[in-house]
Each structure stands twice: as C-alpha cells, then as structure tokens.
Amino acid sequence: MAKSARRQQIRSVETRERLILATLDEIHERGYHAATTQDIAARALVSRGALLHHFPTRAELVLAAMERLLDDGIAEIRTVAGRVANESMTIEEFVEFAWRMFSGRFFYLSLEMITEARNDASLRAQMIPVVKRFHAELDIAWAGVCASSARDSQEAGIILNLTLCLMRGMGVQAVLRPEPAYYRQLVEVWKRTLPLLLAGRLDKSFFA
Amino acid sequence: MAKSARRQQIRSVETRERLILATLDEIHERGYHAATTQDIAARALVSRGALLHHFPTRAELVLAAMERLLDDGIAEIRTVAGRVANESMTIEEFVEFAWRMFSGRFFYLSLEMITEARNDASLRAQMIPVVKRFHAELDIAWAGVCASSARDSQEAGIILNLTLCLMRGMGVQAVLRPEPAYYRQLVEVWKRTLPLLLAGRLDKSFFA
DNA sequence: TGAAAAAAGCAGGCAAGATTGTTTTTATTG
DNA sequence: CAATAAAAACAATCTTGCCTGCTTTTTTCA
Numbered sequence: 001m002a003k004s005a006r007r008q009q010i011r012s013v014e015t016r017e018r019l020i021l022a023t024l025d026e027i028h029e030r031g032y033h034a035a036t037t038q039d040i041a042a043r044a045l046v047s048r049g050a051l052l053h054h055f056p057t058r059a060e061l062v063l064a065a066m067e068r069l070l071d072d073g074i075a076e077i078r079t080v081a082g083r084v085a086n087e088s089m090t091i092e093e094f095v096e097f098a099w100r101m102f103s104g105r106f107f108y109l110s111l112e113m114i115t116e117a118r119n120d121a122s123l124r125a126q127m128i129p130v131v132k133r134f135h136a137e138l139d140i141a142w143a144g145v146c147a148s149s150a151r152d153s154q155e156a157g158i159i160l161n162l163t164l165c166l167m168r169g170m171g172v173q174a175v176l177r178p179e180p181a182y183y184r185q186l187v188e189v190w191k192r193t194l195p196l197l198l199a200g201r202l203d204k205s206f207f208a
Numbered sequence: 209m210a211k212s213a214r215r216q217q218i219r220s221v222e223t224r225e226r227l228i229l230a231t232l233d234e235i236h237e238r239g240y241h242a243a244t245t246q247d248i249a250a251r252a253l254v255s256r257g258a259l260l261h262h263f264p265t266r267a268e269l270v271l272a273a274m275e276r277l278l279d280d281g282i283a284e285i286r287t288v289a290g291r292v293a294n295e296s297m298t299i300e301e302f303v304e305f306a307w308r309m310f311s312g313r314f315f316y317l318s319l320e321m322i323t324e325a326r327n328d329a330s331l332r333a334q335m336i337p338v339v340k341r342f343h344a345e346l347d348i349a350w351a352g353v354c355a356s357s358a359r360d361s362q363e364a365g366i367i368l369n370l371t372l373c374l375m376r377g378m379g380v381q382a383v384l385r386p387e388p389a390y391y392r393q394l395v396e397v398w399k400r401t402l403p404l405l406l407a408g409r410l411d412k413s414f415f416a
Numbered sequence: 417t418g419a420a421a422a423a424a425g426c427a428g429g430c431a432a433g434a435t436t437g438t439t440t441t442t443a444t445t446g
Numbered sequence: 447c448a449a450t451a452a453a454a455a456c457a458a459t460c461t462t463g464c465c466t467g468c469t470t471t472t473t474t475c476a
Contacts, residue, residue: 008472015425031323031324049429053426115320117384118316118319162398164377166377169375170373176332176336182369223452245437258451260437
C-alpha cells in the first residue's frame, strides 16, 4: 500500500532530481545567465511547464541546485575525512584532493554562484549559511590530517585556509592561463611547504 | 589651428572616455550582465544613440573597458615597481599592496570578466594576451623586490605566483565570507612566511 | 468494492517586459 | 556643402512567469 500510495510522489522526486542536475550542467557549461529555463527543461527532458510547476521561479531552481552541489561536495569531503581517519591519506594526497576540487566542475560552478552573489544581496544571504556548513566539514577533515602535527587547532586552521585560498586562486587563474604544468609546479612546491608549516619548527610567534 | 581643427575629435574622445568609465562602474556595481547599454549611457550622461555610435556593439564597449582597466592596473604596478627600485618598499608592503589589489574594485571587475570569459571563447581569446601583459609587469615589479634574496629568478617567480594565487583566492572567498579579521590574519602569516621562502634556508631541491 | 471527486503532475500557449542593434533625423564642426 | 557626433524612434529577439487545460494518481464515500 505504502508503495503504490506514493507512486506519484516518487515520480515527482525523480523529475525534480533531473531538473536540478540539468541546471547544474547548464550553468557549468554555459554560465549562470545563459542557463535559461528553456534549456534546462530541454536538457532534463521535461516540459517547461513542468519545470515551473516544481520550481515556480528560476531563482528557486538555481538555489536548490546550488544546495545540491554543496551537499554533494560535503559528502565527498566526508569520504576524504574518513580516509584520513583511516590514515590511508597523507597531507600530500590531501593537497592533491583540494587541487582537484578547485580545478574542476565543483569549483567553477561555485565561482558562477559567487560572482552572481556579489551582485545579488538576496542570493548572497541565502548562500552564506550553506558555505559555512561546507567549511565546517572541511575543518573536520583537516583536523584529522593535522592530528599528529605539532600545531594546535587554531594554527592548523590557518594553514588549512592558506592552502584552500591558494588552490582557489589557482583555479581562478586557470581560466585565462591554461598551463597545467604551471599549476603542477605550484602544487608540488606547496606540498613541500606544508609539512614545514605544520612541523612547528617555526617560532611560536609565527601565528600570533 | 590644430586646436580648433580637432575640437570635434576632442569631444569624441571625451565621450568615449566617459562611456568606458561608466561601463566599469556599472559592471562593478551591478555585475556584467546587469550592466545594460541603457544604464551605462545614462551614467555617462550620453544618449544611448551616442553610445552605439562610438561602440557599435556592447561587446566592443566592454572589451575596451577591460583593456582600460588592465592598463590602469599596469600603471599602478609600474609605480610600485618604481618604489621597489627606490628601496622604499619592503616585501611586507608588497604583500599589502597585493592584498589591496585583490580585495578591491580592480579584482572584482577582473572576476566578472574571468567568469564571463569562461563561457565565451571569443572574449577569452581576446583577454588572454592582455592578461599576459599584466603578469609580465608584475614579474618586473617582483624582480625588484627579490633582487636581494638568495633565490634565482625562476624560484622567485614561483614564490610570486604562490603569493598572488593566495591573495586571489582570498579575494574570491571574501564575497561569501565577509570577515576582515580572518583575511588580516592570513596576510600577516604570509608576510612572515615569505621571507622564509625567499631566504634560501630551504633545500635547493625544494623548488625542483 | 467501485465509482466519482479531488488533487497532483504535466504540457503548451500567451502576454509583458527588457535588451540589443538598426535606421532615421538633427546638430555641430570643418 | 560635407562629414562627423549625437539623439531618438523602431523593429526583432528573448526570457520569464502566468494561465488554461489535460492526464494520471489518490482519496473519498456510497
């Protein structure tokens, strides 16, 4: 009974799912503004009427898509955190993971939203809490990575954010400077710098 | 004669100038797409007809504005390079300069263009050379900063780009994480890290 | 149980608004 | 008088959100 009693609901969820995925794909491939409701509906194999039935306004659809993106990101980070707890991931590998994250679809989708959020106070307000959750998850993953280092958690946090900002900046630059070798080099250097910062060989006042 | 013979030309140049400045202002305040030709013309106190007379298409206007932005940026960097040559600027001050650059109007305008360029092959192709020039200028400024360090120019270049990517990433994050103290902290830590990297106390193989 | 009513998902047409670029006019300068 | 700058009206697209039906599923009630 419960099974057939909700056949329609299941169908509805599937449609929403396809719409959200199509939205992310469109924004990623064409950009925030070029992703029209028409294109999204077509890509999801759904009529535009159906799209507007599930998401009365474009903004609602985009926001739902964004929450989905970050949730997926969080899930990925949790996996990484697990592998770190297992001690099956090193700092070097964590850096590689971060760079993959900031040079792929996830990041460029974020970038579209960030750029848009800068000009849309409402969107920005809605995204800030979601971003907070995201960083909280990253902190957890990182805490595992640093568990054996000499740094306390606040210092380790600084080092994490240094790393992430570096990768983020590299991701942005990659748009107009497509030179994989260049980024490879920066990543490698950073992988060698990180242990130095974590080792605690530096003055205590370093992070004051 | 030359004066009156070109009164009209002067007028034309002034109009173009106002249009370009208005374009940058509009894109900065409202975003790339929200900056319509109407708004730009109104802001420049010029009729839309005149705007289209000088820049037949919106794309041409935006590109001209962008070239202007980067040229101004280059001019600013040259000034800094001069002060570095004078030895009237330290590494710490250079970092501060970079952070100002990546947390202000110049950077957010660039970000609008970068995001757009990711989805517009034509725009991207036109911007890459301009960006190259920009980085070349930065290299020159940096060469002055590093003249007295133990690093050779290639190593110094890596350190420069590490610094710039860091600042760039911070600038992006600042949109959805408006916490000045947080960025202050990262900047300070980096100011202390940089001399370490430049000092050459690290293995030669560090930058291999 | 079974049929009608209600609700939900879905499809497509439609109007309103906005934006761009063209074309036509006017004015100013040489 | 010719040419260039500037203004203004105009046409052509696009995109969004609304509204009206249609079909399928679910619920209700006799």
